[in-house]
Amino acid sequence: MTRRLGTLLRGRSYALALLLALGGLAANALLQPSLLRPGVLSGNLLNTLPLVLVAAGQTLVVLGGGVDLSLGALVSLCNVTFVTLLAARASAAEVAWAATAALGLGLVGGLLNGACVALLRLQPIVATFATSFVFAGAALYVMPSPGGSVPQGLVQAYYSSPLGIPNFFWGVAALLLPWWAARRTRYGPYLYAVGGDARAAYVTGVPVALVWLTTYALAGLLAGLGALALTLSTGTGDPLVGGPMTLSSIVAVVLGGTRLRGGSGGLLGTVLGVVVLSTVQNIVAFLGVPSWWQTLINGVIVLLALASARLEVLLRRRGTWAGA
Amino acid sequence: MERAVLCAEAVSKRYGGVTALAGAELRVLPGEVHALLGANGSGKSTLARILAGATAPDEGRITLDGRPVRWASPQQARRHGVAAVYQELSLLPDMTVAQNIWLAHEPLRGPWVRLREVEARTRDLLELIADTVRPGLTADTLVAELSPDERQLVEVLKALSLGPRVLILDEATASLDSRQVQRLFELVSDWRARGMAIVFISHRMEELMEVADRATVLRNGRTVAEVEVARTDPGELLSLMVGREVAVEPLARPEVAQQALLAVRALRTAKVRGVSLGLRAGEVLGLGGLQGQGQSELLLALFGAVPSQGQVVLDGRPLAPRHPRDAMRQGLAYVPGDRQAQGVLGGRSVLENLLLASWERYGRLLRLRRARSDARQMVDRLGIVTSSLDQPVATLSGGNQQKVVLGRWLLRQPRILLMDDPTKGVDVHTKAELYRLLAELRGQGVGVILHSSDDEELLGLCDRVLVMREGQVVAELAGEALTKERLLSASMGAPVGGLP
Numbered sequence: 001m002t003r004r005l006g007t008l009l010r011g012r013s014y015a016l017a018l019l020l021a022l023g024g025l026a027a028n029a030l031l032q033p034s035l036l037r038p039g040v041l042s043g044n045l046l047n048t049l050p051l052v053l054v055a056a057g058q059t060l061v062v063l064g065g066g067v068d069l070s071l072g073a074l075v076s077l078c079n080v081t082f083v084t085l086l087a088a089r090a091s092a093a094e095v096a097w098a099a100t101a102a103l104g105l106g107l108v109g110g111l112l113n114g115a116c117v118a119l120l121r122l123q124p125i126v127a128t129f130a131t132s133f134v135f136a137g138a139a140l141y142v143m144p145s146p147g148g149s150v151p152q153g154l155v156q157a158y159y160s161s162p163l164g165i166p167n168f169f170w171g172v173a174a175l176l177l178p179w180w181a182a183r184r185t186r187y188g189p190y191l192y193a194v195g196g197d198a199r200a201a202y203v204t205g206v207p208v209a210l211v212w213l214t215t216y217a218l219a220g221l222l223a224g225l226g227a228l229a230l231t232l233s234t235g236t237g238d239p240l241v242g243g244p245m246t247l248s249s250i251v252a253v254v255l256g257g258t259r260l261r262g263g264s265g266g267l268l269g270t271v272l273g274v275v276v277l278s279t280v281q282n283i284v285a286f287l288g289v290p291s292w293w294q295t296l297i298n299g300v301i302v303l304l305a306l307a308s309a310r311l312e313v314l315l316r317r318r319g320t321w322a323g324a
Numbered sequence: 325m326e327r328a329v330l331c332a333e334a335v336s337k338r339y340g341g342v343t344a345l346a347g348a349e350l351r352v353l354p355g356e357v358h359a360l361l362g363a364n365g366s367g368k369s370t371l372a373r374i375l376a377g378a379t380a381p382d383e384g385r386i387t388l389d390g391r392p393v394r395w396a397s398p399q400q401a402r403r404h405g406v407a408a409v410y411q412e413l414s415l416l417p418d419m420t421v422a423q424n425i426w427l428a429h430e431p432l433r434g435p436w437v438r439l440r441e442v443e444a445r446t447r448d449l450l451e452l453i454a455d456t457v458r459p460g461l462t463a464d465t466l467v468a469e470l471s472p473d474e475r476q477l478v479e480v481l482k483a484l485s486l487g488p489r490v491l492i493l494d495e496a497t498a499s500l501d502s503r504q505v506q507r508l509f510e511l512v513s514d515w516r517a518r519g520m521a522i523v524f525i526s527h528r529m530e531e532l533m534e535v536a537d538r539a540t541v542l543r544n545g546r547t548v549a550e551v552e553v554a555r556t557d558p559g560e561l562l563s564l565m566v567g568r569e570v571a572v573e574p575l576a577r578p579e580v581a582q583q584a585l586l587a588v589r590a591l592r593t594a595k596v597r598g599v600s601l602g603l604r605a606g607e608v609l610g611l612g613g614l615q616g617q618g619q620s621e622l623l624l625a626l627f628g629a630v631p632s633q634g635q636v637v638l639d640g641r642p643l644a645p646r647h648p649r650d651a652m653r654q655g656l657a658y659v660p661g662d663r664q665a666q667g668v669l670g671g672r673s674v675l676e677n678l679l680l681a682s683w684e685r686y687g688r689l690l691r692l693r694r695a696r697s698d699a700r701q702m703v704d705r706l707g708i709v710t711s712s713l714d715q716p717v718a719t720l721s722g723g724n725q726q727k728v729v730l731g732r733w734l735l736r737q738p739r740i741l742l743m744d745d746p747t748k749g750v751d752v753h754t755k756a757e758l759y760r761l762l763a764e765l766r767g768q769g770v771g772v773i774l775h776s777s778d779d780e781e782l783l784g785l786c787d788r789v790l791v792m793r794e795g796q797v798v799a800e801l802a803g804e805a806l807t808k809e810r811l812l813s814a815s816m817g818a819p820v821g822g823l824p
Contacts, residue, residue: 060383185435196416203378203414205399205428206480264418 004034013257016270020255024279042166046159047233048074048170048278052271053226054245055252057110057219059270064215064255064282065195065262066117070251071223073135074109075242078102078227080143083150083237090151103224105208109135110220111213118212118229131268132246139239146238150231158232171229172271179267191215195262244295252277252306327390329354329521330375330406330490335384336545337370344370347384349547350523350540352490357512357522358554359532362542363565363812364615364777368525370495371542375523376408377401399428404460405489409479409496417468422446424467425482449481452511472499480508491515492523497531509535529558529613529816543567553718562816566808585771586740590624591634595621597795600813603740604770608762610786613815618795619775620661623742626657626773627651638740653680657733661745661775663722668731670718674710675699677717677728682735702731707757723754730758734765741765743774747781759785779811791815 029035035044054071061068077204085098109131116127158167193201196213201206223242230241250260256273258265277298284294332350336343345367362368373379375386377395385392388404395401398408407582415424422442431438431445446463457474467475476499483491497505512522512535526532532539533553541549541564549564586603595618603609611619625632628645638641644653648658649740660666666695668677678699681685687693699713717728726746733741747755762785766772776782782789788802791814795811799814801807 184439185436186428186430186432186437189419189430189437192419192423193416193427196418200414200416201427204400205402226476263416 006162013265014272015257017256017269017272017276021275021279024276024283026281028282028286031279042161042168043159044278045168045275046166047169048274049151050226050230050233051245051248051252051277052274053175053222053229054242055249055256055270055274056075056179056267057222058213058249059253059256059258059265059267060191060215060222061219062126062250062258062260063191063195063262063265064212065198065217066127066212067250067260068216068219068248069111069125069128070113070132070135071219072242072244072246073132073139074106074223075227075230075245076239077109077135077139077142077242078106078177078224079241080139080148080237080239081105082228082231083148085143086148086150095151095154099228102227103221106220106222106224106227108219108220110217110223114213114216115283117216118209136239136243137244140184143237143239146236146240148237150235154232155235158229176267177273187211192263195264197263241269247295247298247302248277251301254301259307260302265278327354328352328387329389330523331387332371332375333385333387333389335371335374335381335386337367337374337379337382343545345374345381345544347543347547348542349550351550352521352523353523353538354489355516355519356537357516357524357535359536360523360525360542361532361539361561361565363779364815365544366542366565367545368542370496370545372408372492372523372525375401375490376406376492377622378408384666392653402486402488405487406492407483407486407488407490408492409483410494411478413475415479415482416465418466420464420466421450421461421470421478424478425449425485427482429486445485446544450486452481452484453477453504455718456507465689467793473501473504476500477504477508488520490521490523492525494525497526497529505531523733527816529561529813532561533558535798541565558813561630561798562809562812566812577748585639586626587635587637589635589637591622591625591632591636593618593621593625593630594634595795596625596632599790599792599795599797601790601797603773605769605771606766607788608766608772608774608786610782610789611773611800612779612782612811613646613798615777617792620744620793621795622792623658623744623773623775627656627742629658650738655736655739656742657681657736657738657740659730659733659744659745659746661748663725663729668717668725672717673714674703674708674717674720674728675713678702678713678735681732698735702735705760706731706734719749723750726750726754727757730761738770740771740773743772743776745775745777747778752822755781778807782811783808793817 034040054075058068058071072161079102082098085101086095090098113128113131116122116131117124120127160167162170190201190211192207193204193206194208198208223228227242231237234241252270252273253265254260254273255267255276256271258269258271280297281294284291328351330352332348335345348367348371350358350360350371355404360368360372365540365678371381374381376402377398381394386395387393387625388406393404401407415426419427425446426442431441443463450461450463457477461474467478470754471479476496480493480496486597497508500508516522524536536553539551539553539556539561540547541551541561545566547617548567551561551564583605584602585605588602589600591599597618599618599622601609611622613619621630624630626636628644628648628651628698643654644649645654645656651658669680675696675759679695683690703710708720708727708731710724710726717725720728730746747758749760773787774782783806788800788808789806789811790797791799791801791811793815798817799810800813801810
């Protein structure tokens with residue numbers, strides 16, 4: 001009984017995201033009644049799948065006490081690699097090869113980030129900012145300008161609903177089920193401990209560097225998956241397509257109730273956070289507000305999230321560096 | 325003779341130029357509570373950390389069951405059954421009590437954590453401290469919601485969950501109330517009866533007398549005695565800790581003017597709980613006691629660097645510094661002991677470090693030639709060994725770095741010098757020079773408040789010493805009463821040796 005209550009209380013990190021997502025969907029549906037038609041809704045949700053995957057990787061990194069600014073560029077790199085390797089009439093084997101190459105590239109990129117942070121002990125922000133230019137440059141090398149196409153069969157498969165359930169939900173399930181399973185293994189407590197206080201975790205015997213390495217590696221792999229989903233939904237390659245996803249993924253993590261300092265939060269919240277972002281985007285588009293407002297608001301959300309801890313201190317006692 | 329479970333043989337440890345341990349010996353028998361005693365800086369915490377694998381010794385060896393061991397990490401020591409609880413805690417606030425206790429040794433079935441077993445075993449552990457903590461404390465409570473004493477107890481349970489053969493409790497009772505201490509002692513007796521060895525370090529003499537079977541006394545990093553607690557008394561233990569060596573040449577103490585310079589009434593901060601004191605011009609006032617009893621925080625509060633409440637009067641005018649700049653304008657200076665963290669800018673030159681607090685005196689367009697000559701004078705006055713004013717401070721020796729920090733503040737010609745353990749990790753030669761300088765300053769009417777973790781220093785340099793304990797002044801010692809015995813017994817909270 002107490003345990004159930006405790007679990008319920010601890011699960012509250014995504015409560016705000018859930019409310020915002022429901023509120024956002026309701027507002028969106030009021031403005032645009034056609035939204036609630038199953039086809040429209042599942043199409044809208046499916047458009048968010050790439051960001052869901054990337055933001056899930058971002059969540060792992062943030063939970064472990066880091067941040068990854070290179071995920072957007074990595075998505076671009078995987079996207080153009082995938083498209084370049086696909087011939088218009090590719091066989092199943094060729095598709096599998098191209099997908100594997102794109103995913104492998106994501107994993108390698110993530111491992112590079114992880115090595116910088118966990119082994120070289122570079123600051124995550126600086127290290128991943130630097131690697132983001134490596135990935136962006138590589139993407140432009142692979143494909144200097146947008147182009148290429150994807151076999152129609154693949155796009156159709158992406159937009160299909162196996163067993164009557166839209167692909168969005170399959171994707172989310174494929175994300176959350178392993179996550180919940182991982183939380184039941186040692187990896188769960190290790191991840192939260194490393195993000196909460198790396199020193200305390202270290203003196204307790206947690207392999208801190210290994211945990212850091214895995215979060216970045218998994219984030220890279222998920223960026224690769226996100227790139228595949230993105231390619232199938234746009235049907236083309238673009239060396240700049242992932243750029244905005246870095247900031248969006250961080251905003252989704254924040255909206256989902258994961259603490260930017262690390263050690264608290266979860267994946268479900270991030271999925272809901274992406275849904276919130278997408279409804280806001282829909283509403284902005286429907287009202288005809290210039291889309292740069294979206295970028296501006298995203299930036300403000302991250303700033304507020306970063307400042308919240310210090311603002312609290314400043315409001316409570318002013319004017320000294322004590323405890324800072 | 326009974327076979328020892330854990331031994332330290334001729335263990336030495338140096339930090340830079342400072343000797344923390346010089347041939348310390350310790351023999352811990354199975355099924356005993358072994359107290360480790362010593363004054364400030366006697367090396368007991370260093371020895372505890374070496375036993376638990378948190379620090380590597382320079383020389384000597386550790387044996388477990390008679391076999392020499394070299395711990396690569398605390399984890400390795402733990403795997404061999406040696407677990408330690410330190411005063412600084414290692415709990416993660418965002419995780420539950422159960423997750424914290426079992427972190428990194430969760431019971432597993434295949435890859436899965438056995439949640440039922442974790443919960444059941446945590447409940448069993450919590451049963452041990454039931455009634456001494458709030459009723460709602462369960463395996464699922466977040467550590468963030470626990471009070472400091474509850475966290476301390478959970479930390480003990482965390483060490484206990486490893487099923488250790490040797491449990492090291494380093495100041496594990498510091499934040500516990502008397503009922504919790506009693507419970508801990510009952511448990512300790514129980515564990516002892518089952519053959520566990522407990523190494524117990526505490527600042528509270530009465531606790532040691534109550535719970536310990538044997539005691540090892542350290543002095544200046546050396547083991548000076550191993551005694552049966554039942555056959556000794558607090559007075560004898562204290563005199564073993566004190567010894568008869570006098571390390572600091574006493575400073576001449578001329579009559580101090582009666583003119584009051586600084587008066588502090590009922591000063592409070594997070595760690596200082598109502599301190600009043602007076603300082604006269606030309607006086608050296610010592611702050612003594614065990615480490616971390618609020619001495620540093622008191623100095624920082626006077627310097628405006630931590631928020632405080634209370635009344636501070638300087639020369640009859642109220643002083644309420646809200647920022648170090650306010651205090652500096654009133655003629656206060658603060659010399660930190662932790663020069664790496666709070667003192668020097670290692671990569672910058674001696675010149676910049678010396679003038680950091682004084683640039684405003686050299687005009688808007690800095691008059692560099694005058695600044696250089698002032699800095700040069702200070703280098704000569706303090707005997708700072710440096711090839712030039714432009715040498716990076718990080719390349720100087722520790723003692724010279726400390727002189728640079730002191731010189732920075734002397735350039736401002738302060739009226740009150742707040743010194744926070746300024747000779748920590750400084751070589752003997754530099755210490756002597758600092759003492760000489762202190763005599764010079766007091767001759768010029770500068771008031772000095774000196775916090776030192778070196779009792780000899782307080783005895784040799786100060787006119788009066790305020791002994792602090794848990795954020796309060798528990799004794800004021802001066803003149804005849806300023807002896808090492810009284811300093812130590814007041815620090816330990818033991819009214820021994822006929823104190824008033």
